[in-house]
Amino acid sequence: MNELPKHIAIIMDGNGRWATERGKKRSEGHRAGGKALENIALYAKKIGIKILSVYAFSTDNFKRSQEEVDFLMNLLIYYFNEKLDRVAKEGVKIVFSGRREHLRDDVLQAMDNIVNKTKDNDACILNICLNYGGQEEIVDATLKIHEDLNNKLIKKEDLTRESYYKYLYQDLPPIDVLIRTGKEHRLSNFMLYQNTYAEIYFLDTYFPDFSEKHLNNVLDNYKNRDRRFGGVKTN
């Protein structure tokens, strides 16, 4: 039986469809998704999950209308300043993964504030992937490695699949459980390096409806997943 996963990741998808199907504007779906995130982050901490990574905004999400991008950025600032304060007070350390370029100054400032405010928290980590792309992360890591090799800070043989994590946006352990809400069965450029042996769960539930119950179901199922990592079952 598997122990409680150390690192859970969620592709929080389906906010727009949740809203549209209820005759609401897509922005209402994002607002409801924000509430669901606050709720699930606190619950994950309560049950002892050490790391939760969430996909909040992808590099490709800039392809959306200016109105939707602006709404999302304003909502993120609101969450970092107001809502995540509660999460922060509960001892959660908040970190970000993604590129800073193309993000507005006020968004960067709100991100920096919450990172600073929670940097000494040690109950668990909430890694928010914002302006994040998995391929971009690998490209950025490659550039950092190139620099370290050039500056003779590392030797070629120092680079292994394990040491590579140090070059990613955050040096976190591999993902044990990946959940994607919202019916689609794809990765959409999310944490490609870290999901190598993740146990994947695709849920039909739209993210605003994702709750403790859904996470508990996933965790119950995960206990009995046979994680072989390329080996052969031993029991």
Ligand code: IPE
């Ligand atoms: C996920 O919900 C949130 C973000 C990508 C920011 P969507 O906005 O993708 O919702 P759907 O997939 O259109 O329903």
Ligand code: IPE
């Ligand atoms: C993935 O969802 C990104 C986030 C949840 C932030 P998308 O809605 O952007 O993915 P696609 O377009 O369906 O692949």
Ligand code: MG
């Ligand atoms: Mg979507």
